Amino acid sequence: MFSWSPPPPGPLDKLFQYIDAHQDEFVQVLKEWVAVESVSGQPVPRFRQELARMAAMAADQLQRLGAGVDVVDLGSQQLPDGQSLPLPPIILAELGNDPKKPTVCLYGHLDVQPALRGDGWLTDPFTLAEVDGKLYGRGTTDNKGPVLAWINAVSAFRALDQDLPVNVKFILEGMEEAGSVGLEELVRKEKDRFFSSVDYIVISDNLWISRRRPALTYGTRGNSYFTVEVKCRDQDFHSGTFGGILHEPMADLVALLGSLVDSSGHILIPGIYDQVAPITAEEIQKYKSIDLDLEEYRNSSQVEKFLFDTKEEILMHLWRYPSLSIHGIEGAFDEPGAKTVIPGCVTGKFSIRLVPHMNVSVVEKQVKQHLEAVFSKRNSSNQMAVSLVMGLQPWVAKTNDSQYLAAKRAIRTVFGVEPDMIQDGSTIPIAVTFQDIIDKSVMMLPLGAVDDGEHAQNEKINRWNYIEGSKLFAAFFLEVARLHASDARNLP
Amino acid sequence: MFSWSPPPPGPLDKLFQYIDAHQDEFVQVLKEWVAVESVSGQPVPRFRQELARMAAMAADQLQRLGAGVDVVDLGSQQLPDGQSLPLPPIILAELGNDPKKPTVCLYGHLDVQPALRGDGWLTDPFTLAEVDGKLYGRGTTDNKGPVLAWINAVSAFRALDQDLPVNVKFILEGMEEAGSVGLEELVRKEKDRFFSSVDYIVISDNLWISRRRPALTYGTRGNSYFTVEVKCRDQDFHSGTFGGILHEPMADLVALLGSLVDSSGHILIPGIYDQVAPITAEEIQKYKSIDLDLEEYRNSSQVEKFLFDTKEEILMHLWRYPSLSIHGIEGAFDEPGAKTVIPGCVTGKFSIRLVPHMNVSVVEKQVKQHLEAVFSKRNSSNQMAVSLVMGLQPWVAKTNDSQYLAAKRAIRTVFGVEPDMIQDGSTIPIAVTFQDIIDKSVMMLPLGAVDDGEHAQNEKINRWNYIEGSKLFAAFFLEVARLHASDARNLP
Numbered sequence: 001m002f003s004w005s006p007p008p009p010g011p012l013d014k015l016f017q018y019i020d021a022h023q024d025e026f027v028q029v030l031k032e033w034v035a036v037e038s039v040s041g042q043p044v045p046r047f048r049q050e051l052a053r054m055a056a057m058a059a060d061q062l063q064r065l066g067a068g069v070d071v072v073d074l075g076s077q078q079l080p081d082g083q084s085l086p087l088p089p090i091i092l093a094e095l096g097n098d099p100k101k102p103t104v105c106l107y108g109h110l111d112v113q114p115a116l117r118g119d120g121w122l123t124d125p126f127t128l129a130e131v132d133g134k135l136y137g138r139g140t141t142d143n144k145g146p147v148l149a150w151i152n153a154v155s156a157f158r159a160l161d162q163d164l165p166v167n168v169k170f171i172l173e174g175m176e177e178a179g180s181v182g183l184e185e186l187v188r189k190e191k192d193r194f195f196s197s198v199d200y201i202v203i204s205d206n207l208w209i210s211r212r213r214p215a216l217t218y219g220t221r222g223n224s225y226f227t228v229e230v231k232c233r234d235q236d237f238h239s240g241t242f243g244g245i246l247h248e249p250m251a252d253l254v255a256l257l258g259s260l261v262d263s264s265g266h267i268l269i270p271g272i273y274d275q276v277a278p279i280t281a282e283e284i285q286k287y288k289s290i291d292l293d294l295e296e297y298r299n300s301s302q303v304e305k306f307l308f309d310t311k312e313e314i315l316m317h318l319w320r321y322p323s324l325s326i327h328g329i330e331g332a333f334d335e336p337g338a339k340t341v342i343p344g345c346v347t348g349k350f351s352i353r354l355v356p357h358m359n360v361s362v363v364e365k366q367v368k369q370h371l372e373a374v375f376s377k378r379n380s381s382n383q384m385a386v387s388l389v390m391g392l393q394p395w396v397a398k399t400n401d402s403q404y405l406a407a408k409r410a411i412r413t414v415f416g417v418e419p420d421m422i423q424d425g426s427t428i429p430i431a432v433t434f435q436d437i438i439d440k441s442v443m444m445l446p447l448g449a450v451d452d453g454e455h456a457q458n459e460k461i462n463r464w465n466y467i468e469g470s471k472l473f474a475a476f477f478l479e480v481a482r483l484h485a486s487d488a489r490n491l492p
Numbered sequence: 493m494f495s496w497s498p499p500p501p502g503p504l505d506k507l508f509q510y511i512d513a514h515q516d517e518f519v520q521v522l523k524e525w526v527a528v529e530s531v532s533g534q535p536v537p538r539f540r541q542e543l544a545r546m547a548a549m550a551a552d553q554l555q556r557l558g559a560g561v562d563v564v565d566l567g568s569q570q571l572p573d574g575q576s577l578p579l580p581p582i583i584l585a586e587l588g589n590d591p592k593k594p595t596v597c598l599y600g601h602l603d604v605q606p607a608l609r610g611d612g613w614l615t616d617p618f619t620l621a622e623v624d625g626k627l628y629g630r631g632t633t634d635n636k637g638p639v640l641a642w643i644n645a646v647s648a649f650r651a652l653d654q655d656l657p658v659n660v661k662f663i664l665e666g667m668e669e670a671g672s673v674g675l676e677e678l679v680r681k682e683k684d685r686f687f688s689s690v691d692y693i694v695i696s697d698n699l700w701i702s703r704r705r706p707a708l709t710y711g712t713r714g715n716s717y718f719t720v721e722v723k724c725r726d727q728d729f730h731s732g733t734f735g736g737i738l739h740e741p742m743a744d745l746v747a748l749l750g751s752l753v754d755s756s757g758h759i760l761i762p763g764i765y766d767q768v769a770p771i772t773a774e775e776i777q778k779y780k781s782i783d784l785d786l787e788e789y790r791n792s793s794q795v796e797k798f799l800f801d802t803k804e805e806i807l808m809h810l811w812r813y814p815s816l817s818i819h820g821i822e823g824a825f826d827e828p829g830a831k832t833v834i835p836g837c838v839t840g841k842f843s844i845r846l847v848p849h850m851n852v853s854v855v856e857k858q859v860k861q862h863l864e865a866v867f868s869k870r871n872s873s874n875q876m877a878v879s880l881v882m883g884l885q886p887w888v889a890k891t892n893d894s895q896y897l898a899a900k901r902a903i904r905t906v907f908g909v910e911p912d913m914i915q916d917g918s919t920i921p922i923a924v925t926f927q928d929i930i931d932k933s934v935m936m937l938p939l940g941a942v943d944d945g946e947h948a949q950n951e952k953i954n955r956w957n958y959i960e961g962s963k964l965f966a967a968f969f970l971e972v973a974r975l976h977a978s979d980a981r982n983l984p
Contacts, residue, residue, distance in 0.1 A: 235950065237948060239815075241810075241916075242795075245810055245815075252755070261743055314737050325731040328833075330826055333820030334824070337535060340717070340819065340918075340919075426732020455831075
C-alpha cells in the first residue's frame with residue numbers, strides 16, 4: 001500500500017465513508033458469489049446449473065437496488081459431440097432513465113475459469129479466504145469482484161439517498177470464459193432498444209500492470225484457439241504389445257505442436273507476421289513513457305527470466321505482437337503415476353493471440369496449411385483434423401473522449417496518481433462487439449492488481465483494490481456526468 | 493472358434509466335464525473379482541483399500557481349496573511427494589508338499605490398470621458384462637481371469653476328489669502395474685523357504701499372438717519409464733497476460749518429447765541401439781516360421797497401417813528391438829473445452845521397451861544426456877528434471893525343458909494344435925526376478941487372445957479362453973508331473 005491524499009469534502013466524502021464502513025458486508029457478498037462454481041469452459045450440466053444460480057443471485061442483487069432487470073434466456077447450446085446444454089442467461093439491468101443524464105453501461109461476466117483444489121490451490125477455490133488483506137478464490141478478480149464493486153458504488157448512492165448522477169445499465173453474461181456464446185447476437189438484437197440510450201460502455205475485466213498503480217486500458221489482443229486431433233483408433237494401446245510398430249498419435253502430435261513456435265517465442269507458421277501493423281516512432285515513444293518496474297513485475301510474476309530484457313520489448317510482445325501458447329493435450333495420460341499406454345486418439349490445444357491488423361480467418365488458413373504440410377511430411381497413417389474453436393478480433397479505442405478523461409480524474413481523486421495508459425495482452429471480445437455494433441466509446445477500467453493470478457491457481461483480489469475500486473467507480477459516475485454536461489454545452 | 497479333437501478318456505475327461513458344467517460359477521467369481529477397483533498405478537488411499545480387499549478375497553478363495561495361505565504385509569510406500577501409503581500384501585499359498593511330486597509355482601497379480609467409464613468404455617469397467625461370449629471388464633484378461641483359471645483347475649481336482657499330480661504354490665501380488673514394489677525383496681527373502689522346493693515357475697500374464705491359436709512365451713522386453721519435468725513456476729499463467737514473453741514450459745516439453753523418436757519409430761537418442769543384440773540367421777528363420785496372419789492381426793488391432801509391412805519386421809520390432817512411446821503430459825490442460833492457460837509446470841511421460849542385451853542404467857544415462865543436450869540448446873530459463881521412475885530388464889528363457897514340453901502337450905490335448913512359440917513385447921519383470929533369484933525354469937503360458945485389449949478401454953477375456961484355459965491348466969498339471977517323473981528316471 002502507498003499513501004494518497006485524503007478524499008475531498010462534498011458528496012464523495014460521504015460515499016467514501018459509507019463504502020469504508022460497509023466493507024465487510026461487501027466482502028461477505030463476494031464470498032457468496034465465489035461459492036457458486038459458475039464454470040463455463042467445461043460443458044457439463046452441473047456447472048450450467050451453477051451458472052443459472054449465479055445469474056439469479058446477481059439479478060436479485062440488482063433488483064434490491066431498484067434496478068429494472070431483464071433475465072434473457074439464450075436457449076441451448078449444441079456441443080460438437082451432439083449433446084445439448086442450456087446456456088446461462090444474460091442479465092440486462094437498468095437504473096434510471098433521465099434523458100438529461102448520460103447513460104453508462106457496465107459490462108461484466110459471472111462465469112469463471114475451471115479450478116480444482118488438486119491443481120495447486122492452497123485453499124478451496126470456491127471458498128473465499130482472506131489472508132493478509134488478500135481475498136483468495138476463483139472469480140475474485142475475474143470478474144465477480146469488479147462486477148460487485150460497480151454494484152457497491154451504486155448501493156452507496158442508494159443507501160445515502162444521493163441522486164445517481166448517471167443512468168446506469170448493466171449487461172452481465174455467463175459465457176465469457178468460453179467465447180461469450182450468444183452475447184453478440186443479443187447485443188445486435190438490443191442495439192436499438194437497451195443500447196439505444198447508452199453513451200459509454202465500461203468494462204472492468206482486466207488487470208493493472210502494477211501492484212499499486214491503477215491503469216486505463218485502450219486495447220486488447222484477439223485470440224484464435226485451435227485444436228489438432230491425431231487419431232489412430234478410438235481405443236488406447238498397451239505400449240508393450242504395440243510399441244514399435246505403430247505410427248503413435250502422440251509422436252505425431254508432439255511433432256505438430258513442436259512445429260508451431262521456436263524457443264525464442266517466434267511463431268513458425270509461414271506468413272503469420274505479414275498482417276501485423278508496422279511499428280511507428282510515436283508508438284515506440286508511448287511504450288517508453290509507461291512506468292513499468294521490470295524487477296517488480298518479474299518478482300510479482302515469479303518468473304526468473306522473460307524472453308526479453310527491456311520494458312519496451314516486453315510490453316510490445318504482450319500488446320502489439322501475436323503470441324502462441326500450447327495449452328495441453330486431451331486424451332493422453334495426464335494423471336500422476338506411470339501408465340504404460342499408447343493413447344489411441346489425442347487432441348492438442350493451442351491458441352494465437354491476435355493484434356492489429358491480424359484477421360482470424362487468414363490466421364485459420366495459415367495454421368491449417370502449416371499443420372497439414374508438417375503432418376504430410378511424416379507419412380503417418382493416422383488421421384489429423386485441425387479446428388478453429390474460438391476466433392476473436394483484437395480491439396483498440398480512442399483515448400481522448402469524456403469517459404477516459406473522467407476515469408483519469410476519478411483515479412487521481414481516489415488514488416492520488418496518474419493511471420498507466422495500457423493495452424492488455426488478453427482478449428475481451430465484448431470490446432470489439434460493442435465498438436462494432438453499438439458504435440459508442442468503450443473503455444476498460446480495471447481494478448485488479450498485476451499479481452491477482454486470474455485463470456491461475458490461488459486467484460485473488462486485494463481487499464484494498466476491491467474497496468478503493470468501489471470508491472473509484474462512485475467517483476467515476478460523478479466525473480463522467482460533469483464532463484458529459486460540459487461536452488454538451490460546448491456543442492455548436 | 494475352430495474345431496479340435498474331443499478330449500481323451502481318463503482323468504482328464506472328468507476334469508473337463510466338471511469345468512464345462514461349472515463354467516457359470518467360474519464366470520460369477522470373475523465378476524466378483526472385477527468389481528474390486530484394485531488399481532495400483534494411481535497412488536491414492538481408496539485404491540489401496542480396494543487392493544487390500546482384493547488380496548483378502550483371493551486368500552479366502554485359496555483357503556477354501558485347502559491351501560495354506562500366508563498374507564505377507566509389505567508395510568508402506570513413501571511417495572516422491574512425501575506421502576506414505578500402505579502397500580497391498582503379497583499372497584503366498586501352498587497346496588500339497590509331497591516330495592515325490594514336482595512343485596509348480598504360479599505367479600499372478602491382482603492389481604489392474606486405471607479405467608474410467610469416460611475414457612471410452614462401452615460398459616462400466618468394474619462391472620463384468622458378457623456380450624457375444626466376451627467377458628468385458630478391467631482385469632478380465634490382465635490378470636484376474638488367468639489367475640482364476642489356475643484356481644478353477646485346482647478346484648476341479650478338489651471337487652472330483654482326484655489327487656493333484658503336482659504340489660501347487662501361488663504367489664499373487666498387487667503392485668504389478670506399478671513396478672512390483674516390494675516383490676523382489678520378498679522373493680529374495682523367501683528364496684530358501686517358500687521357493688526352496690519349487691521346480692517350475694509359470695506366469696499367465698500375457699496374450700496369444702492370435703485370436704484362436706494358443707501360444708507359449710519364452711521372452712519379454714524390459715522397460716524403462718521416464719518423466720521429464722519442465723518448470724517455470726508452480727502456478728499456471730493466463731495466456732493473454734503472459735503469452736509472448738515467457739519461455740513457456742509446454743513449448744520446451746514438446747520440443748524435448750519431439751526429439752525422442754522419428755516418424756518411422758526410430759529412436760533418436762544417441763547410442764541407444766548400440767547395445768541391442770545383433771540378429772542371427774537362425775533368429776530370422778524362427779521369425780519366418782511363426783504363423784501370424786498379418787491381415788487378421790491388423791483387423792483385430794483396428795490399425796489401418798503398421799510402420800512395417802512384413803510379418804518378420806513387425807515381430808522383430810515388437811520383440812527384439814526397443815521401442816519408445818510417449819504416454820502423456822501431467823500438469824497441462826487435459827480436459828474437454830478451451831482453457832487459455834499457460835501451464836506453469838508440466839511433466840512429460842515416456843518409456844523405452846528394452847531388449848537383450850540392453851541395460852537399464854546405460855539407457856538412463858543416454859536418455860538424460862540426450863534431453864540435457866536438447867534442453868541446453870533452447871536457452872530456456874525454465875528448470876528441467878529427468879527421472880527414471882521404473883527400470884526393468886528384458887527376459888529370455890530356454891524352451892527345451894520339461895515344463896515347456898508339458899505345456900505343448902497340454903495345448904495339443906485341449907486345443908488340438910501346436911502353440912505359437914513367441915516372445916512378448918511387454919514387460920513382465922517378475923520373470924527376470926524369478927530367473928535371477930530362484931534360478932529355476934520360468935515359463936509363460938498365456939490364455940488371453942490378441943484382441944483382449946489389456947491396458948486399454950473395453951478390456952475383455954473370451955468365455956471360451958477362460959474356460960478352455962482352466963482345462964489347459966488342469967491338463968498341464970498332469971503332463972508336467974509325467975515328464976518330471978521320466979526326467980527323474982533318466983537322471984544318471
